[in-house]
Amino acid sequence: MTHTVNWLDRLRIERRVWGLDQHLYDLPRAQRIATRRDVRANLREAAADVGTTEALRRVGSSRRLAEQYLAAEFGDRPRHSWMGAFYAAFLVPLTLDFFLAEADNAFQSGVTSADPHATGTYLWSGVSLLQSEVTYSFSNGTASTHGGAWTPFTYVAWAVITISAGRLWRIRRRRHPAAANA
Known part of the structure; x- marks a missing residue:
């Protein structure tokens, strides 16, 4: 039917x-x-x-x-996962930048809470291994920052996490049947 x-x-x-x-x-x-x-x-x-x-x-x-x-x-x-690698490559920097920015804000808040009208230059070594030194220039309690970039270790860790999350070491090249016959 x-x-x-x-x-x-x-x-x-x-x-x-x-x-x-x-x-x-x-x-x-x-x-x-x-x-x-x-x-x-x-x-x-x-x-x-x-x-x-x-x-x-x-x-x-x-x-x-x-x-x-x-x-x-x-x-x-077990096989690789491009989506797992993509999620790790996208979410690790977002998460890391959020926490590093919060650490920067905490240092800046610490300086302004100690002296609300701070003036001068303050150096913070950053989060060890993850971030370079941050320079804070205060003028009457208002701060501007310079520095705080990722260190080479951070980039290596990002790559390792991305490869691990996607299990990319399991990628194997396949031969196409047409290429094998040629």
């Missing part, structure tokens, strides 16, 4: 396809697009045969389907 696939059924299928795509970011772009097209076509065909609800039930959740595609591509061994 054939079922009619209306626009609501197509939307449900699209939701499942795009949910799958969100879990496949470790695949190359062209392969993700091909997978989306294939799953969409198969789901539409299955929906016409057995109904959309049954077709979606049989295919399972987007996450589970994505795990199967990734296992078929990379095997069951």
